[in-house]
Amino acid sequence: MSSTTHPPVTLTIAGSEATGGAGAQADLKTFQELGTYGITALTCIVSFDPKDNWNHRFVPVDPQVIADQLEAIQTAYDLGTVKIGMLGTPATIDTVAKALQSQHWTNIVLDPVLICKGQEPGAALDTDQALKAQILPLATFVTPNHFESMSLAGMDAIESVDDLKEAAKRIHEASGAVVLAKGGVRLEGDDAVDVFYDGETMEVLRAPKVGDVAVSGAGCTLAAAITAELAKGATPLEAARSAKAFVTEGIRNRVSSNTPFDALWQGGAASGPAL
Template sequence: MIALTIAGSDSGGGAGIQADIKTFQELGVFGTTAMTALTAQNTLGVHGIFDVTPEFLKQQIDAVLSDIDVRAIKTGMLFSAELINVVAEGMKMQSIPLVVDPVMIAKGGESLLQEAAVEALKTKLLPITTICTPNIPEAEVLTGMTINNESDIKQAAKKILAMGVQYVVMKGGHLQGEFSKDIVYWRGGYFTMKTPRVETKNTHGTGCTFSAAITANLAKGLSVEEAIIEAKKFIQLAILTPLSIGNGHGPTNHFAYKKAFGQCEVTVHES
């Protein structure tokens, strides 16, 4: 059981490649990587970004996929249109489930995706995506609409599905309410996952970790629905038991799922 993450490095260890590998490992999946960028980063923010060349990203992806039996792939921070084009071209040659976490803005507010890259993401990568996992701000950028309620979420999901995505997980963490609701849409229906909202500043890397957990579960052979629900348990437990590292937005706890034996209540409502 092997997965590949194509993403940026987080020197603070809470997000990006580092979060992905930790998540893969905790779920019993061997992690391989293709690095898109290095960041000088901690819990207080991103202090610098150094992106790799498109040619070197292609070399990394080709090296892994030509030799290793990868069963699922995820993308995180892709940064530029040129890098997105490389990933899209490489993925067209594969019949491997692809999870796209459309990373755009860091917790501290720094942009992690150039403006020109948004169009490439929408036209080149999303049409070949199995599961896309946007939060509300990312969904707003992808669709060009403002999202304030569940009706808006449904409309935004339809727009993202129309781009070619097979499943879209509309994450509700940025909305208000006693419960956090993620809604999973596909062309034939939807289901809702609900968990108690956790008040904490330690949410750095939640998107990376959640999408990595989905990817690991797919690599293990779980169905799309099972992979997403188990990933929700993984990230909920990670948020519930913070490590309190650093002076800003601390990382989630990647150890929590295994320590809790995966026991976490996620209320699922089928359509």
């Protein structure tokens, strides 16, 4: 790369996940692998508790500290592309919404993390409602998982590809954003299925399932890969296709640890087939 060529700058506003499999750690690794300059503003600290069945421990970052991070980042760089990951509290959502509204963005990719298992149910519901009211309308691209698609679409169940298509349509109509509704391993069949919908094009993206258990970091990495590809100039559909292929290789080359779940490896696509 010549000295006059700079990589696209991609920001993630997300939480830290201490084992490295998800959150800001996954986002930054994805950005690096895909050739963008990654920056993060941390919203919360999440650490799994090995003494409590590996459930989440959740600590929010003070809203003023989040605002300070974003002030520094937005002053330092002329940003056009941002990924929104876990926000975690209504106060954080309010702070991030104000920062987003302070400038023009070409791409706001929302991975709508609706439930954090470390929160009380009442607090989680307040956070979900704030996210839908304040962040979703700003998003240009949204990547809900199976549960989040049901919640955002107002559906009681998503059990088929047709259900997933209906959810994608409803979420697009409600938000105006491009939607990649993720079925993943949760739908019956041999393929992991996601549905892309931008208001005109409806495309079902398929890849053979790699195992039948969700892998930590898959959702974060998919949204981060979409973010990176958009920053490099891809169309939303191109970004979705590339990101799915990237995640599939990351799952195939996943990392095992002493946790009861495996983690996606963002270097998997570059490493070749898993042994």
